[in-house]
Amino acid sequence: MLHANDQTHRTFVAEQLGVVWVYLPDGSRLEEPFLDIKSIVLATPWIGDERGFLGMAFHPNYKHNGKFYIYYSYMDKKRVEKVRISELKVLASDANKADPHSERNLLELEEPAANHNGGQLLFGVDGYMYVFTGDGGKAGDPFGKFGNAQNKNVLLGKVLRIDVDGESPDGKPYRIPPDNPFVSDPKARPEVYAYGVRNMWRCAVDRGDPVTKKGRGRIFCGDVGQNRFEEIDIIVKGGNYGWRAKEGFECYDTKLCRNSSLDDVLPIYAYGRNVGKSVTGGYVYRGCESPNLNGLYIFGDFMNGRLMALQEDEKTNKWKKRDICIGSTKVCAFPGMISSYSKFIISFAEDEAGELYFLSTSYPSAYAPHGSLYKIVDPARRAPPGKCKYKPVPVKIKSKRIPFVPHAKTVLELLNEPSTKPLKKSSTPAEAISTISSKKYKKTPSPKIKASTVRTAPSSKKTQKIKAEDEYHRSKQKKKVARVVRTTPAPSVPKKKSSHLTGTKKLLPKKAAQTKRNWRRGGKRVN
Template sequence: MNEPEVQGFHTSDLRKSTLKKVNVWPGTGRRRSSSRASFSCPHVFLCFSLFCWIGSLLGHPQCLDYGPPFQPPSRLEFCSAYENFGCCDRERDNSIAAKYHEILDYLDPRGHKLCGTYIKDILCQNLLELEEPAANHNGGQLLFGVDGYLYLFIGDGGKAGDPFGRFGNAQNKSVLLGKVLRIDVDGRSPDGKPYRIPPDNPFVSDPKARPEVYAYGVRNMWRCAVDRGDPVTKKGRGRIFCGDVGQNRFEEVDIIVKGGNYGWRAKEGFECYDTKLCHNSSLDDVLPIFAYGRKVGKSVTGGYVYRGCESPNLNGLYIFGDFMNGRLMALREDEKTNRWKKQDICIGSTKACAFPAMIRSYSKFIISFAEDEAGELYFMSTSYPSAYAPHGSLYKLVDPARRAPPGKCKYKPVTVKIKSKRIAFVPRAKTVLEFLNEPPPTKPPKRSSTLPGAAPTAAAKKSKKMASSKVKASTVKPALSNKKTPKTKAGGEHHRPKQKGARVPRTTPAPSLARRKSSQLTGAKKLLTEKAAQAKGTPGRRRKESR
């Protein structure tokens, strides 16, 4: 695995910044995700981190296979709320029930009482269900505001031009499509719904409106984010920014306000889309903080306001992008005029950014942005224009032109207290850093025996030379008895006579290098002693040699 790539980017007032590629990630979800909701309970935080993905798989009204909901062929025992309409059959219902009991095994009786119902609702996805007339415009998002309420961003129902009813779904407050919803997940409503309506929701007292509606007139909001506020003054804290995908002329960025009408389908961006609705005096719509045409991009991807520590120059910038052309952009608020000014972000060196065709050195299609606990920003992109793409990349935004002083950005994550059992996390694959920090593999010790066809080593040559000299010395000995001297074959080894009562195996393993050397030295000494004895004519030695 290669080392992470580091490249630069700059805006109109930032000469250089960099983009760091962090990791490769498998693409999950889709560009038009289902409209669904979930919530958490502090007593089962660990369990949710492990199992809440099941809820996302069972979202409605699009099922896991992106098909429509259906009526189960047999009655459901666990997720009984879906026995008439849903994505769950008997087999899946049994699987969810088993997972539910597995989670409860990690909780004490108090945890069962406090969170058992919540866990079941999450696993069965029985919080809020929407029926949508078309397959597209399900881009919404779920997030908690600083007020503790859950915000849901719902598309207008799909197709083109919001053709549902006289004014479209987005302008019809009696339906939940084309809206920003706000609900209280800590409790149930008197009519049995697994959530309550916040008492200050703007249309609670309107009999012609759904009480969940917080804002309306949106088309297909693709990625929203809550502003943390300035780290020092906390200015801007709690604002919700959204990128709303346009029809065929304009893309826009909005700040969500209570009871706001964002104009669709009467308006697209700052311009009229439906002329009759656009000139209606009762429209009173909230204008976007920024809109751009098709020459700039074709599908906005909402981002975040940077509130991190590592790159001070980026503080206060709303950074977002475009899905189709891969353009990264930023908005900075002019506090005097309360208007937002656009700045382009270029990835690469200053020289590369001078040429529009060379501004991208990352996967083109920007699917989403992300923020970590420290406020640093990331974005995800793929090389294929669809969230069906099986692979993508995760990038971190870094500005090398001005970095925070060393030691300033030591961020300690908040410790989460849990009462359940801890489950050790074992990753399935190694990270890039783990590969880089691995010690080099140790080389195995050299073996003394030479393999067939391999070049002989110096030790092997020396051994062969000594062996041949020993053979020659033994064959030159004078024959002092009637016994024949053992012969040697050309290119073969010397065959020693068999000893009495000993079996000689057909194949004998080669002796080790140390044993071979010692035996060769012993044989050489013995040979010299025998020669000396022969020169002196020692009779005892002769008799010993003749055996």
Template sequence: MRITDRRGCLQLCLTEVASGLRNPVLMLHANDHTHRMFVAEQVGVIWVYLPDGSRLEEPFLDIKSIVLATPWIGDERGFLGMAFHPNYKNNGKFYIYYSYMDKKRVEKIRISELKVLASDANKADPRSERNLLELEEPAANHNGGQLLFGVDGYLYLFIGDGGKAGDPFGKFGNAQNKSVLLGKVLKIDVDGRGPDGEPYRIPPDNPFVSDPEARPEVYAYGVRNMWRCAVDRGDPATRKGRGRIFCGDVGQNRFEEVDIIVKGGNYGWRAREGFECYDTKLCHNSSLDDILPIFAYGRNVGKSVTGGYVYRGCESPNLNGLYIFGDFMNGRLMALREDEKTKRWKKQDICIGSTKACAFPRMIRSYSKFIISFAEDEAGELYFMSTSYPSAFAPHGSLYKFVDPARRAPPGKCKYKPVTVKIKSKQIAFVPRAKTVLEFLNEPSPTKPPQKSLAPPGAASTTSAKKSNKTASSKIKASTVKPALSNKKTLKTKAGVEHHKPKQNQQKVTRDPRTTPAPSLPKRKSSQPTGAEKLLPKKSAQAKGALGRRRKESR
């Protein structure tokens, strides 16, 4: 039995796993039984975290000198994707997806293959890079960025539509044009070369290999900007659901959606946005076979979906089969469960940090607001990464692990013994920063009652984090999501959905590229190298309000 509050909000807890990260865009395991976690920052640095929670001082890979990343708030460019080869344990190959600028100052995205060093299992060989694919980006946003291997052993690539608003390229847009690779899901075979020397093969079962007007790499089309996709491991006992690919596709200005990717599927963009028409003319003339989302939500729920994972771990059996995802903009965590009879997916909000449900060691009561990505470790447990300040050079990102307080697996059932890896780099022990629920409960009662704030469903009021050493600049406030107290008031819209009341000086941020520089960061100790902070502009006056005004122009 799962714990829910009176509103039906699923009560979950978190533990803090890592902090001080610069926009952590992904966390992966290598499926090599070592249970290491590889965490990538948007600037182009990948860190290794060991099963004991420590981080290696030297990064697995550092290519920030060639990755195109800026300090602009919400800039989508940078290091965006990574996938380990299914046979990584034996061949040491992995794949990366990043933005860069060529010698002619043309912005592109690049997908490459690299290998791990034979002499050090925790260091990649940057000289081994083999370029698989490069695509010119007509605009700075909608870069996509997901790489993953399906259960068929092929590499899937999720490419954005090229940017700007409304996919304005060509007569029908890039996403509906199968002769271009933008706005597509691609599938390639990285274990061979093409007949004309191409660095990959085309899988023979790709849906458009016989269509002379389509690129043979195309597996599905009509996508806008899929941000974070994942393969379902399947039910641990029955394997039901195994191999399904779930994606969050960021919407234009009305709807966000979650899709399951199928061979040859047309996901409707730009004819459709969510379940509704976007381009009326295209929509009325489009095929009735368009693949509709399994779930879509409007602006009263969130503004930028971050795709997640289906839980298939051992430690929290009640969560099995739940698709857990979130919204980048408002920090909302949600879950979908499929009705076996109707095959429809029903949403449930997730609430974090209840003092009653989470009063256990290491459990925390808040998290950084801007949800960047979700992750799954080698044991199948789920995590998410978020930041309180979404600039690629800001070391305010954290990694959190989900914990279900309602039901834990029996003691000893989820034990595993990681394969030992020789360590050549210094290990840095993790020191948690977030206050635990127990620490919160043990605090002395304040002399003054806490100020009332307004809380969104599922979690929380957006608040400003305390600045370290009381020396932080007043120009930036780090956003976190905290649990709602029982005596706090809420606002309700006409639709009956609760919202928090935005602060007047709160900055609006979207997952779209910006021409507004990030204000200077507060001085803050971090276990990560932070020399890049010097690149951040000092002035912040332009940042306020500009992001919100440009949202419709760039999305």
């Protein structure tokens, strides 16, 4: 999910199958998609398949030039799997529809394996586009003598930086920024900005503190590990992030590690298998509605559904883990709030006002109609009434609107529901239910972050009983989407709390657990 930064406060929700939907500020969705390239995108129903429509970014000057960029998997005429980065334009006649015939191919990379496809596109404060590629897949980056990630002459396992507003003298449909770190190195591709990355899954630019602008422009990424560690990195020009010599703070390939330089860029935070198994990078909160969260980097884990936060110690420039409280009926029992969410955290998002969201699913397949979008809310401290108001620029609507219809049950509704049946177990990991216990934070309310469901991702299966689900394969079927919704029934509030980070839980659904192909994002197999 992303916004166009055009003062319309629309949000664009992209799906792995290759379709992008427009949501208006009131939560309603347009019936016709912004973009539909399902026929081109390579995606499968396989559980955990990493291929598909993986990334999108709007040009910084989108309001005036109508340009945006997409990153997706596809198969060429020779049956070779590739990822493609393309430029498209919005239709001049409809601000909510892309021109499918405007696609201009900027870059294609052959993928030697189905996994580790990267997928992030974003524009830095410098106006250049950053492209985050995977190392080529398989396990342990087995390509060549040192692996793709350490080979600056290939574009896999890299952070690339290009200028999309022009063409190179050699005919490339983009320019190379003159200050890229390896432009004068004959053994390196000039597009390379940083290297030594495995499969960065979700990166974001920090807006900076709303008042001081401190931190503005920093790029945070979650890099999925191999067998032992997941890491959070801040991208710097020319940085070597260690893979495959290192994983997290430790050696992975001992021979390479011994011979590697001492100036590798270390993660700001890394965690092991007792915490999670596949990081999903998030955002630094810079919104208005939850002031206690300002400056916290909020991220999650794809496999066990844990939400986490890091806080910077400005004196030491170190990042400390902060606990997130989820599931407490005491703090979450506000109108409109829920205390549970789908397990598999796919991505994080920021709207035009700076509020944070995350996207997750209860069944990790591109074709499964179980995706949901949640807004992160801190019920412990809210902004004063009226402070966070904004006036969206109106947009002419040609497509039919599908209105907001609440479907998820809030905590209050669940507590007041007359029932003799025992409460179901929550999908919220028990390990994530905690509060901050450090004396250091007792003077101010702890940021008890609450996930409030906002809107669903549409479905790709036949018409569902739940009105919030969409249908891809019968385009004439009327689609309905809800605001405070889930595409699967909301689990009940957990009865008990447990200490944070006490272990991991197997959260695969029964069908997924039974499959012979055990998996995780980043290509690691979990048994």
